[in-house]
Amino acid sequence: MELLKAIYPWGPVLFGIGFLAPLIAAIMASIGIAAPLDLTEIQSGLIIGGTWGLIAKFGGRWI
Template identity: 55%
Template structure:
């Protein structure tokens, strides 16, 4: 159990990217009336940005 939780926490930046940043981006785009590019939905756009950003943060160890 502890090992599983440690693995979850180790991948937390990626999970944070898709679990929080993605819907946050989508909802901010709705709030500010910004359409997603290339005809994709706002949440799909959020998932691409959030997922990629989280994965990069996981690998690099830095969000910026």
């Protein structure tokens, strides 16, 4: 329970990495967007999803 309480505030970051990253990679693959800077699609997803999660955690909103 204490562990859950500790990680709960980091939910948006975990969501960004755990769900948005593979989703972004899948969207890039399905519509044929090439990842920049020689990155793979999942690397791009992790950067975008992780950053977006951090913004949501500290800014309090996704959009």
